[in-house]
Amino acid sequence: MAKMDEIEFQGIVRNEIEQALGHYDTEYSQDRIDAMDYYLGEPFGNEQPDRSQVVSTEVSDTIEHIMPSLMRIFTQSDDYVRFVPHGPEDVAIAEQASDYCNWVINNDNRGFEIMHNWFKDALILKSGVVKFYWDEIIEVETEEYEGLNEDELTMLIADPEVEVVSRDERTIGEDMEGPEGIIIPAPIIYDVKIKRTKNSGNVRIENVPPEEFLIGNRAKSLDDANFVAHRSTMTVSDLVSMGYERDEVEQYAGYTDLDISEERTSRFEDLETSAVSDSNDPTMRNVLVTECYIRSDYDGDGVAEFRRVLTIGNGYHILENEEFDHIPFAMLSPILMPHRAIGRSVAELVMDVQLIKSTLMRQLLDNIYNTNNARVVAVEGQVNLDDLLTNRPGGIVRTRTAGAVQPLQVPEVSSSVFPALNYMDSIKEQRTGISRQSMGLDADALQSTTATAVAAMQAASQGKIEMIARVFAETGVRALFRGILHLVTKYQNKEKIIRLRNQFVPMNPREWESSYDVQINVGLGTAQRDQQIMFLSQIAQKQEQVLMQMGANNPMVSMSQYRNTLAKIAELSGFKDASQFFAPSEQIEAAMAQQAQAAAQAGPQQDPAIALEMQKMQAKMQMEQQKMQMEFDLKRENMAAELELRRQELEFERQLRLEQIRSGLDASTNLPRV
Numbered sequence: 001m002a003k004m005d006e007i008e009f010q011g012i013v014r015n016e017i018e019q020a021l022g023h024y025d026t027e028y029s030q031d032r033i034d035a036m037d038y039y040l041g042e043p044f045g046n047e048q049p050d051r052s053q054v055v056s057t058e059v060s061d062t063i064e065h066i067m068p069s070l071m072r073i074f075t076q077s078d079d080y081v082r083f084v085p086h087g088p089e090d091v092a093i094a095e096q097a098s099d100y101c102n103w104v105i106n107n108d109n110r111g112f113e114i115m116h117n118w119f120k121d122a123l124i125l126k127s128g129v130v131k132f133y134w135d136e137i138i139e140v141e142t143e144e145y146e147g148l149n150e151d152e153l154t155m156l157i158a159d160p161e162v163e164v165v166s167r168d169e170r171t172i173g174e175d176m177e178g179p180e181g182i183i184i185p186a187p188i189i190y191d192v193k194i195k196r197t198k199n200s201g202n203v204r205i206e207n208v209p210p211e212e213f214l215i216g217n218r219a220k221s222l223d224d225a226n227f228v229a230h231r232s233t234m235t236v237s238d239l240v241s242m243g244y245e246r247d248e249v250e251q252y253a254g255y256t257d258l259d260i261s262e263e264r265t266s267r268f269e270d271l272e273t274s275a276v277s278d279s280n281d282p283t284m285r286n287v288l289v290t291e292c293y294i295r296s297d298y299d300g301d302g303v304a305e306f307r308r309v310l311t312i313g314n315g316y317h318i319l320e321n322e323e324f325d326h327i328p329f330a331m332l333s334p335i336l337m338p339h340r341a342i343g344r345s346v347a348e349l350v351m352d353v354q355l356i357k358s359t360l361m362r363q364l365l366d367n368i369y370n371t372n373n374a375r376v377v378a379v380e381g382q383v384n385l386d387d388l389l390t391n392r393p394g395g396i397v398r399t400r401t402a403g404a405v406q407p408l409q410v411p412e413v414s415s416s417v418f419p420a421l422n423y424m425d426s427i428k429e430q431r432t433g434i435s436r437q438s439m440g441l442d443a444d445a446l447q448s449t450t451a452t453a454v455a456a457m458q459a460a461s462q463g464k465i466e467m468i469a470r471v472f473a474e475t476g477v478r479a480l481f482r483g484i485l486h487l488v489t490k491y492q493n494k495e496k497i498i499r500l501r502n503q504f505v506p507m508n509p510r511e512w513e514s515s516y517d518v519q520i521n522v523g524l525g526t527a528q529r530d531q532q533i534m535f536l537s538q539i540a541q542k543q544e545q546v547l548m549q550m551g552a553n554n555p556m557v558s559m560s561q562y563r564n565t566l567a568k569i570a571e572l573s574g575f576k577d578a579s580q581f582f583a584p585s586e587q588i589e590a591a592m593a594q595q596a597q598a599a600a601q602a603g604p605q606q607d608p609a610i611a612l613e614m615q616k617m618q619a620k621m622q623m624e625q626q627k628m629q630m631e632f633d634l635k636r637e638n639m640a641a642e643l644e645l646r647r648q649e650l651e652f653e654r655q656l657r658l659e660q661i662r663s664g665l666d667a668s669t670n671l672p673r674v
């Protein structure tokens with residue numbers, strides 16, 4: 001079968017794009033618009049003049065309550081992911097690949113911001129999408145060198161990154177006559193100007209707005225999708241700088257249907273005050289760019305292969321068409337739907353609750369307004385209407401007869417509205433797992449409640465959040481890190497030195513495999529952080545006992561495992577870099593190996609059991625010696641105290657006798673005492 005015609009292939013691409021657009025417009029677009037309006041607390045459109053127009057914020061409150069828990073689960077440490085090796089020979093490389101991929105998202109990209117926006121898109125708009133790709137970076141620098149000899153010039157221009165722009169030669173001194181009349185030419189030096197071109201690249205990760213992402217309507221997941229596309233707008237200047245012909249690009253520049261997308265307009269309607277306008281600068285005009293990934297038998301061999309197709313304009317003119325090996329997107333939904341790529345959002349669980357509570361609150365406020373400013377019944381012709389319509393404190397209403405003005409009774413609705421509001425709160429709690437008790441706001445509910453009951457209540461409320469976190473981890477986050485590993489192993493052809501745990505470590509992805517199993521490192525579990533710290537502290541105590549009783553070379557606990565326990569306690573305490581407190585495991589193992597080698601070189605050592613007994617005896621002797629010293633000090637202090645007491649008693653007796661002697665002399669002489 002012959003290769004597919006370009007026009008035929010363009011028709012296939014156009015058909016896939018339009019089918020996906022139609023599916024999204026009918027199935028998801030309006031739902032996302034409504035969800036965003038509910039999240040922002042926009043009016044419902046059923047408001048009436050001179051009536052309450054308050055809007056409850058159940059959607060926003062629910063999303064903002066879930067977000068801190070999700071971000072704490074995924075970002076409480078810098079290790080998002082761990083790659084599991086295939087065999088014992090891959091352990092060190094898998095560990096290195098894990099460190100590097102975590103470093104890429106935290107340093108080459110804004111990891112926290114990407115995760116935050118990714119998760120929030122999914123919670124509000126059914127799905128969150130990120131795109132990952134290898135971004136080639138070309139840096140051109142101009143350098144000038146003076147006075148280079150021929151060897152230095154040869155070394156300089158041998159660099160493939162160097163291009164000579166200009167070169168000047170000049171001689172130093174004059175020719176000289178050497179031995180046997182041989183003329184030695186004067187040395188030549190060179191002044192050169194070069195252009196150094198450095199090719200490098202990084203993994204780039206960016207959030208994709210939901211209205212820009214398309215997927216086939218029958219796809220069950222990204223892995224089995226036959227069509228995926230990213231629609232965005234770029235300027236003519238951007239496309240020309242990427243190497244495309246300016247005349248070809250400018251034909252398709254101008255207004256795009258993406259610029260006037262209802263979803264995009266809804267997102268920015270509180271910020272934009274004017275319609276979309278195109279730039280007067282031709283190079284700054286927008287062009288619709290659609291990057292498609294489609295399965296098609298383009299080469300006519302009977303097997304549909306995956307291809308990357310780049311089109312511009314609303315007519316989908318093809319700029320690039322190449323075979324590709326992966327889909328550069330990762331997508332997640334908080335509530336999975338079997339056999340569907342896009343599941344449900346958390347927002348749609350509580351949108352009806354927000355509408356009902358807003359309606360009840362409006363009725364309650366209208367009732368309060370009418371009660372505070374009650375209408376009256378006035379007998380026609382018996383009341384001065386000007387006095388009645390002038391509402392001021394202390395005002396007088398003139399009437400002809402008593403009782404001509406009577407207040408119109410307004411029924412009180414709060415007794416029925418408040419139970420209805422509480423009922424809607426219970427509905428929201430059942431759907432989302434978020435309650436006032438779990439947020440610590442209901443003092444009455446927690447009063448006189450045991451710690452076990454409170455912990456069970458909090459664990460139950462966290463169950464649905466943890467379920468969402470597990471779904472995110474096993475779907476989109478896993479796919480993202482698989483993609484990062486694939487990109488660095490395929491495109492990074494140079495060794496890169498990064499700072500890791502306060503050490504500069506060389507990373508060479510060419511030595512890795514791109515098919516390691518991915519283990520997502522998320523802090524799930526029913527225990528809270530303080531409970532986890534308590535459990536780990538107990539484990540550390542047991543490890544300490546084993547190390548003290550059996551030594552550092554025991555078969556049960558190693559020093560590296562003990563270090564990992566302490567490092568995890570530090571991470572749960574809020575310190576991301578545990579290397580500030582404990583040396584890395586590799587350094588500990590190297591030190592232990594050196595000690596073992598030194599001990600082996602020192603000759604045969606004593607039996608560990610005998611050495612342990614000797615240590616115990618020495619410790620016991622030291623304790624006995626300290627005990628004897630303490631007893632001696634105590635006896636010495638007691639003797640000193642007794643001597644001091646006896647001295648005071650003798651002094652008192654001496655004073656008493658002197659007093660008695662003086663009293664006897666005074667009595668015998670009958671003389672007055674002086």
